[in-house]
Amino acid sequence: MNLKELSEKLGLSQTTVSRALNGYPEVREATRARVLDAARHYNYSPNSRAKSLATGQSMAIGHVVPTSSTHEMVNPIFADFTAGASQTYARHGYEMVISTVLDGDEEKVYRKLKARGTVDGVLVHAPAMNDQRLSFIEKLGLPYAVHGRVSDRPEPYCWLDVNNRSAFRTATEFLLDLGHRRIALINGREEMDFAYRRRMGYLDALSARRVPPDPQLMLADEMTEFFGYRSAMQLLALPRPPTAFLVSSMISAIGVRRAAEENGLRLGADLSVMTFDDDLSYLRNGADLPIFTAMHSSVREAGRLLAEMLIDLIANPGGPRQTRLLEAELKIGRSTGPVPFAVRSA
Amino acid sequence: MNLKELSEKLGLSQTTVSRALNGYPEVREATRARVLDAARHYNYSPNSRAKSLATGQSMAIGHVVPTSSTHEMVNPIFADFTAGASQTYARHGYEMVISTVLDGDEEKVYRKLKARGTVDGVLVHAPAMNDQRLSFIEKLGLPYAVHGRVSDRPEPYCWLDVNNRSAFRTATEFLLDLGHRRIALINGREEMDFAYRRRMGYLDALSARRVPPDPQLMLADEMTEFFGYRSAMQLLALPRPPTAFLVSSMISAIGVRRAAEENGLRLGADLSVMTFDDDLSYLRNGADLPIFTAMHSSVREAGRLLAEMLIDLIANPGGPRQTRLLEAELKIGRSTGPVPFAVRSA
DNA sequence: AAAAATATCCAAAGCGCTTTGGGACGATTC
DNA sequence: GAATCGTCCCAAAGCGCTTTGGATATTTTT
Structure with missing residues (x-):
């Protein structure tokens, strides 16, 4: 069913039918109703290619x-x-x-x-x-x-x-407030603009508190689960391992959690982990109490x-x-806590 | 730049240019080369809407x-x-x-x-x-x-x-071979065809070994992380909890792992978890040694x-x-092991 | 009642492409 | 040398729509 056939069935010209369908004023309301009825009845939809060609818009x-x-x-x-x-x-x-x-x-x-x-x-x-x-x-x-x-x-x-810089500044401040001083940044690839801004936010917060950034604690790569795992394994093996991780994505944070688990560390007690939560539908950050403390933005x-x-x-x-x-929103979950006493006193 | 303009520049008809571009034989090779050169030079690409309209194919x-x-x-x-x-x-x-x-x-x-x-x-x-x-x-x-x-x-x-039935039969048999008898199935929504087949495969394997299926151990829902977590928490709280979990997706399996962790259970030792690994690019199942024992298919x-x-x-x-x-492929990882002695002897 | 304005409709052109049905030309055959 | 056959090209129709520029009734205005 195309416009020509439809207009023949209706005994109208193609012009009038087209105008009726597209809401132009040059057509009587009674006629328009008749046209719309017929279009519905015959399941007519204008051919999108022809329409595009005529209008110059591809929609x-x-x-x-x-x-x-x-x-x-x-x-x-x-x-x-x-x-x-x-x-x-x-x-x-x-x-x-x-x-x-x-x-x-x-x-x-x-x-x-x-x-x-x-x-x-x-x-x-x-x-x-x-x-x-x-x-x-x-x-x-x-x-x-x-x-x-x-x-x-x-x-x-x-x-x-998303204001990535302020989000990561806020997150870092949150960890600093908990007493953490060795905070690892597990970032996305820093050629990416968002990752660069996140690092800036992290550095902003550190320098405001006069905590010198440690290049050893700043890693960046594709944000897979495995990258999170590998980074955390590596950092936790350091002589002075970080007490907190700020992770650029939930997926990588899950990898960090796996590494923590393998090291026998409990999240929120022995080790703090924060992340950025994009509110992915298949990976909701907990229903009531969030799994991770996170900066959240859908x-x-x-x-x-x-x-x-x-x-x-x-x-x-x-x-x-x-x-x-x-602006991303801080949501406090179970993955963060104060610096463990053992570290604090060391 | 459209066909008309291009043909004018070339001093050829639209027909010939069109034929030259579309590889028809009615055009001399020298002419075709000339046309192709010009098309490249002027960055000409045929308007897809017009082409669709003429051919009746939308591509x-x-x-x-x-x-x-x-x-x-x-x-x-x-x-x-x-x-x-x-x-x-x-x-x-x-x-x-x-x-x-x-x-x-x-x-x-x-x-x-x-x-x-x-x-x-x-x-x-x-x-x-x-x-x-x-x-x-x-x-x-x-x-x-x-x-x-x-x-x-x-x-x-x-x-x-994917042969979901045989994949889940194989997986279940693998767990049975390790001595597991209480195997939980954390499945996708069973109105979905794939989930139904997976359950069939699971039941196939159980019945072949004369292990009566326990409806308590079979859960099904949207395969989120939280569903895996919630299911595992619930099942591990049973008087006779399962010793193994067969989970329909990596995402849910991650939730199961979180629950295991909270219960102080080590994967592959205290509790076995198998899953189906779709080889998602951001969630690769480990680089060398797979995280989870899994049925794998890209x-x-x-x-x-x-x-x-x-x-x-x-x-x-x-x-x-x-x-x-x-056919999905069995990949053995670190998340499975024999039934713990304590349970075996109970 | 005539003129002007308005409402309602239509024929036809055009969007940029493909494809049909030739036509002109040189090469081949008889 | 005429008839036949390929080769190479073209004009024009058509794909299904929108839109321009009227045309014809119908009201409204004067």
């Missing part, structure tokens, strides 16, 4: 996900973020188009997306420090919104980010909001670039 | 992800599965379109996808027992492939599945393969429905 938004051929890491927050974004898209009649791309092929993919008219805009994930992509996408003239920020980018652009909500901002930008390309900084 | 495949408004659960394997599928799509020039949908609206979404010509086929996730979707999609005439199977469906359809590889099968089906709609059953 789709692209997410380009980098996938290295070597480590094949998929960001664990990706699923929840896109689920949030997708809800917004659905509400506004947009489709979500996802492409994975090998490192280095990114520009080619963005260029194609633009040239082929596949999408009306793109959502940029996981920006690195001084990310090259943004100025490239900007030059292409493709509307875009960034999940995170790019340091050293003076040009305005549309972004939404990545799904971030997806919903940022999608909204991008849609606004597409609708209003000349408008100002919206930005939004979310 | 896109839909993934419809159910999202309940109440629990908002995103399947943790989703990201890895789609990453795999997406690689295949990219290789074949397909786009991946993802829609989330609230419970109950599924038929509407599939119908729209078909009527609007947004996709050439769909990939069906997480089929339930006797899933209604398949016959509906079949009736719509939309090519589809299923990740998993649907019991009690006599009609042929394209699917790829869900990313599943995505790659199934996408390939769906593309075949779209290219050859009259052809036979391909099916594929993957």
